[in-house]
Amino acid sequence: MKRGLDAVWMRGGTSKGLFLRAEDVRAVAGDDPQARDALLARLLGSPDPYGRQTDGVGGATSSTSKVVLLSRSTRGDADIDYWFGQVDIAGGRIDASGNCGNLSAAVGPAALWLGLAQPGGSTTTLRLWQLNLQQRIDARFALDADGRPEERGAFAEDGVPFASVEIGLRYFEPQGGLPLLPSGRVLDRLALPDGTTIEATLLTAGNPSVIVRAVDLGLDASEAAPRIDADAELLARLEAIRAAGAVAMGLATSAEQATRDRPATPKIAWVGRGADGELSARILSMGRLHHAFTGTGAIALAVAARLPGSVVHEIVGDGAGELRFAHASGRMALGAELAQRDGRWIMVASEVRRSARRLMQGWLPLTPR
Structure with a gap:
């Protein structure tokens, strides 16, 4: 059995989270979602009745108690698949019903750091498939002279104390089944x-x-x-x-x-x-x-x-x-493009500018559960 997991601790936008290869987690927890969630929650330090995640890598806030699993995509229209989990600090339960838009900015760079993608050139665009919402997201970011994610830049975003490199995200219409307006009404x-x-x-x-x-x-x-x-x-x-x-x-x-x-x-x-x-x-x-x-x-x-x-x-x-x-924490600007299809509103795309940075990369030991 593996005694540890290759891991990257990333900031994405105004959030932080643990990024792991899905295949490494599967090698430890198998295909049982409950075993997977228990492992991931324990790595972050949950459940913790004291609300501090003292015995894990989590940050004890909703913005820093997050986990992302990445894998190479088998889809023709995507390069990387990723799953997101929001870890309840006290209870340890993982809610995978949605996505984290802030951490989405870190998925592309994390995929490179974890060896799941090998783009070239001075910039790259990775096509991400968000598994929770069945949604395509394109991430465009700069690379340094060695082909690694560039982490130095002048892009500032309110809520983050240091400037970094800008990452452009383009979100497309989710394919998860629910219409944009589930009730058919705007109000x-x-x-x-x-x-x-x-x-x-x-x-x-x-x-x-x-x-x-x-x-x-x-x-x-x-x-x-x-x-x-x-x-x-x-x-x-x-x-x-x-x-x-x-x-x-x-x-x-x-x-x-x-x-x-x-x-x-x-x-x-x-x-x-x-x-x-x-x-x-x-x-x-x-x-x-x-x-x-x-x-x-x-x-x-x-x-x-x-x-x-x-x-x-x-x-x-x-x-x-x-x-x-x-x-x-300040201000934010972004755009959205809508259209009508068969009398219903749809989101064609939304453009967001965020930043991300690798905070730690290493080997995360498995804690007895």
Whole structure:
């Protein structure tokens, strides 16, 4: 039996995660998903009732308790397949119902570091197949003189303290089965357990997402983490809205199931108009305010901005070009292209600019489970 796994610890966007070859994990855990998940969670240090992941490589936040498995693709339209798991810190359960848009920026470079791709030239484009959502993502990034991922650059992104090299990501229409607007509407009214209702835009761009107006929550989308994370009543209401959205989208049969089995998706975000008139947004990740904004959540905002009648379009209107919005750590800009097919809206593509860097590469010993 293998006593360790080749591993790369990568930053992608404003997240960090553990990147492994899928075949190496399979050699240890076999084909049993439960055995795989138990192994991966243990490597990160979960389950941990203290919430610190002290005995693993995880970072004890939702943005740093993530794992990605990579393999060479057998598809004709992709070079690399990758699977993403969000690891619950305390419970150790892995939610693989969605993708991490931030870590998507690290998949291409990680594939090179793990010997799964050998491109040449000064830049390369790797065609990635996102297994969780059945989605094609193209990653374009620079290489150094030795053909390795370039890690020095002047690209700055809010939420990351150091500049790095820019990585361009182009997301295409997911093939997972759900339409862009699962209900067929750009605005739905969700019934909550306390007898109240709230309007929301429900869509599957990036990750399945529930977007509501900040004002309907008594917020203004300028909140910082201490304000949100300390408000148990507000967090419970946000979870009730998120779970109701999951049921309305057909992702869960009950709110209880959504909370139990899909804590990572759908994401819930709220939007408002900032003091300068610009769109402002906040988003939860695993029940806590994200310190910046999720990459997939940003895609959902960009797509919603192109949908007349959505809670985002109400604020930004019909402006052309990239969507620019304020988040908890600064600002972000990205674009989305939509079209109508057979009377339904589809996401043709979304363009995102992020960065990534290898933080550690080595041999990760297997911990007794």
